[in-house]
Ligand SMILES: Nc1ncnc2c1ncn2[C@@H]1O[C@H](COP(=O)(O)OP(=O)(O)O)[C@@H](O)[C@H]1O
């Protein structure tokens with residue numbers, strides 16, 4: 340029986356990336372190797388010790404490559420950097436070199452996993468993007484456009500050749516960067532929708548079964564922004580056993596932190612076979628001043644049922660060089676950073692420092708804020724932050740209690756203070772969900788107490804009509820009123836530099852009591868409930884659990900594929916990768932994302948809801 344050409348010993352000694360093809364492309368004479376292989380394939384083999392010999396030969400060929408010891412693997416990023424010339428001959432570089440993703444190298448191990456055998460068809464194409472503005476088709480059949488006063492067009496969908504139509508009429512510039520290009524036969528089947536298209540906008544259709552999506556890219560507008568779609572890639576950058584990942588949680592607590600940690604660990608472990616995952620304790624400062632925990636699926640098994648974060652968290656303590664030193668010293672090559680805007684700014688600084696030092700480390704940020712106030716370039720592209728759903732649900736309990744108290748007494752008033760430093764999402768959504776709230780005060784909408792249209796007048800009217808009422812107030816609301824009364828926070832800031840807010844809930848309660856009982860001599864019963872920390876200390880609910888899992892998996896698929904400097908969001912219900920905040924000049928990934936520079940606080944996201 341002939342011996343196999345590559346006996347097991349040889350293949351197990353070779354680094355899997357050194358395939359027969361790559362051997363032939365290396366500098367030294369491939370003929371020698373072929374000859375040696377032929378000799379080895381005779382029976383009995385002419386050179387019994389050949390496997391080891393070949394392994395060393397391969398090493399010598401490239402100079403940079405040898406079988407990696409466990410220690411070497413920690414330094415893998417540097418070795419990989421040296422490997423580039425040989426690698427690049429085989430794989431043409433993407434044009435966005437060095438700008439946010441490392442190089443795809445290995446087949447994704449997911450495709451060999453029986454549990455994921457169907458996943459192959461779901462691998463995300465490298466160029467798959469999601470536009471910010473997407474209109475969904477609804478079966479209109481008329482292809483006429485209606486030009487409005489500004490010369491912009493409301494295009495009413497149709498079955499004609501839309502591309503020609505648009506190009507002829509408004510000189511639209513087609514883009515081929517997305518799935519479908521103009522001139523595609525599928526255009527004929529396009530059913531479009533009502534969508535506002537300005538002159539010079541770029542449009543691109545995408546067809547989905549019976550309906551269509553039109554992507555309109557507005558020239559010279561932030562809407563030009565597209566995002567890369569998140570998800571598993573066919574090729575990954577890291578080999579499973581070379582990955583040394585770490586996870587850190589920073590900033591305030593939020594329901595779902597443990598779920599995200601759990602799903603990163605289980606996802607890396609089960610889907611990619613990664614075994615080295617560290618938990619960094621106590622936020623950013625934990626990188627250099629605290630212990631680490633080794634994370635396995637067993638350790639994280641039921642943590643999603645608990646509130647908080649098993650890793651601990653902190654504000655402050657971001658010391659870039661100490662953090663990067665620690666990452667480098669430990670040989671970590673994937674860093675998962677879970678936190679809010681401050682944390683993601685920190686992640687961006689770490690990313691820049693990594694790049695300056697030439698370290699090939701994937702940095703993946705998973706945005707966290709219970710306040711749900713994330714926007715990119717002031718556009719509300721982010722659907723929702725994890726933990727928000729749970730917070731709204733939990734807030735219902737407080738509102739219910741306030742309502743029960745209020746309706747049980749003469750002129751009962753229940754006041755509930757909810758979190759929301761700069762935005763009133765929790766207050767507003769809890770209000771909309773409960774239907775028991777009469778008045779919702781949020782930071783975005785200034786209010787006053789006295790006079791026409793003031794809060795006192797409203798309370799008086801409502802008590803007359805209904806006998807009781809519930810007020811919800813977001814903690815950031817009315818701060819200007821407190822300051823104008825000389826109540827001073829002595830400009831206190833927390834360790835991260837966030838301004839410490841004055842307690843508007845207590846202040847408002849006191850003001851209402853004073854006004855009605857002392858000044859107006861009206862009997863009234865006021866109960867003040869402050870469930871602030873109870874709301875964010877709970878475990879995430881079902882919907883947040885699913886969302887956290889999606890975000891965690893998207894993060895790890897991205898990191899495994901070698902993307903770095905990315906934040907995962909859900910934009911327009913698609914999970915997408917967005918550049919790290921504040922990284923305008925070192926922007927990861929792709930040109931079309933150049934507009935994304937930072938995460939800011941959104942103020943008007945729910946303006947349309949507020950009219951409810
Ligand atoms: N501009 C910044 N650059 C670097 N690190 C920052 C920045 N802002 C905040 N951080 C760090 O991020 C962490 C959390 O920030 P913080 O603002 O408290 O919470 P969150 O990330 O939830 O908004 C802290 O360790 C803080 O030092």
Ligand SMILES: O=P(O)(O)OC[C@H]1O[C@](O)(COP(=O)(O)O)[C@@H](O)[C@@H]1O
Nearest residue numbers: 590591679707708709710758759760
């Ligand atoms: O008391 P702490 O821990 O500073 O947190 C209070 C603040 O945290 C927040 O929940 C915001 O935190 P995140 O955006 O980091 O989740 C605010 O609503 C609140 O003002």
